[in-house]
Amino acid sequence: MKPVLLRSLEVPSPLELDSNENPLGPSRRASKAIQEALSRVNRYPERDCFATEERLARLHKLSASHVALGPGSFGVLRLLMEACMPAGSEAIHAEPSYPMYRVLIHKVGGTPVAVPLTPDHRHDLVAMGHAIGPATRLVIICNPNNPTGRMVSSEELDAFMDQVPPHVMVVIDEAYYEYAEGPELPNAIDWIRKGHNLVVLRTFSKVHGLAGLRIGYGVAQPQVAAMLRQMRGPFAVTSLAQVAAQAALDDRTHVAAVRVLNEQVRSELCSALDREGLHYIPSVTNFVMIRCGGDDVSLTERLSEVGVRVRPGTEYGMRGWLRVTVGTSEQTQRFVSALLTCLDWSLVRAACP
Numbered sequence: 001m002k003p004v005l006l007r008s009l010e011v012p013s014p015l016e017l018d019s020n021e022n023p024l025g026p027s028r029r030a031s032k033a034i035q036e037a038l039s040r041v042n043r044y045p046e047r048d049c050f051a052t053e054e055r056l057a058r059l060h061k062l063s064a065s066h067v068a069l070g071p072g073s074f075g076v077l078r079l080l081m082e083a084c085m086p087a088g089s090e091a092i093h094a095e096p097s098y099p100m101y102r103v104l105i106h107k108v109g110g111t112p113v114a115v116p117l118t119p120d121h122r123h124d125l126v127a128m129g130h131a132i133g134p135a136t137r138l139v140i141i142c143n144p145n146n147p148t149g150r151m152v153s154s155e156e157l158d159a160f161m162d163q164v165p166p167h168v169m170v171v172i173d174e175a176y177y178e179y180a181e182g183p184e185l186p187n188a189i190d191w192i193r194k195g196h197n198l199v200v201l202r203t204f205s206k207v208h209g210l211a212g213l214r215i216g217y218g219v220a221q222p223q224v225a226a227m228l229r230q231m232r233g234p235f236a237v238t239s240l241a242q243v244a245a246q247a248a249l250d251d252r253t254h255v256a257a258v259r260v261l262n263e264q265v266r267s268e269l270c271s272a273l274d275r276e277g278l279h280y281i282p283s284v285t286n287f288v289m290i291r292c293g294g295d296d297v298s299l300t301e302r303l304s305e306v307g308v309r310v311r312p313g314t315e316y317g318m319r320g321w322l323r324v325t326v327g328t329s330e331q332t333q334r335f336v337s338a339l340l341t342c343l344d345w346s347l348v349r350a351a352c353p
């Protein structure tokens with residue numbers, strides 16, 4: 001009889017395709033910077049994150065006064081909500097979108113106002129504009145949107161921004177921006193340059209592969225960025241996160257490689273889904289929403305039993321769908337064969353006749 005330990009070693013490690021992480025990990029430069037900084041973790045990090053904020057300001061052709069670093073873009077959004085949303089105020093967001101918006105809004109005593117996506121799974125900015133009322137303090141636009149992987153156009157964003165009243169702050173969450181970068185993607189930071197009251201959130205968790213270090217930032221008008229920095233307090237971002245982020249920004253080759261791989265594997269995934277007659281939402285990001293019909297929670301449990309973790313659409317109010325992260329080519333092949341084994345085809349046919 002084989003020893004228990006040996007048997008457990010034979011089980012392939014689970015494929016983690018449920019959190020839109022980067023399968024290539026951080027750049028070699030970032031890893032080296034982390035290694036070098038390890039010997040100094042007995043020291044506090046740079047108190048006010050100034051060097052990293054300066055570096056980001058140069059990247060975005062703004063002054064450092066426009067940038068506020070934080071423990072993940074989620075951490076920055078939390079500070080913004082605490083600052084801008086008195087109890088009883090409202091924040092508008094799309095539905096389905098990133099579920100943590102609703103959680104955070106409730107946490108600060110606010111009321112979430114959910115505006116359904118368009119039938120083609122994109123933000124309905126016209127309806128979101130109509131939903132603005134006297135109690136609205138924030139409008140959150142997730143662009144590209146998690147979980148549908150679709151984006152709003154520059155034209156739509158321009159028309160929306162022109163009608164936002166001054167008491168409302170617009171937040172554009174660009175966690176997946178780098179995957180979609182291209183002429184059709186609106187450049188929200190341009191609106192900050194034009195003096196509009198808007199916060200753009202970016203993260204090092206996705207294309208830079210540094211999710212575990214918790215580092216992200218907001219770009220905003222100087223008075224808003226100053227408020228975020230003040231609320232963040234001293235020593236809020238670890239030294240390892242700061243050095244890794246700076247090194248990651250210096251390694252454009254790695255970002256390019258991540259994007260190329262993502263596009264290639266996403267296209268392989270979509271071709272495999274097309275071949276099998278499975279419906280999915282065309283995505284500009286590193287994840288794809290797939291129509292599986294029926295009980296997506298049971299399906300994701302079956303997939304998990306064969307070592308593949310994906311996200312059930314039900315978590316986003318999309319029953320009958322599942323969201324899979326684009327991994328490497330080999331990981332994606334493994335996902336597709338597991339999916340084909342676990343799917344209940346009668347439910348798929350009922351959902352997509």
Ligand SMILES: Cc1ncc(COP(=O)(O)O)c(C=O)c1O
Nearest residue numbers: 072073074098146175203205216
């Ligand atoms: C749309 C969106 N915004 C923000 C985040 C959180 O990012 P961070 O790791 O920077 O807190 C995520 C994480 O998955 C996300 O999908």
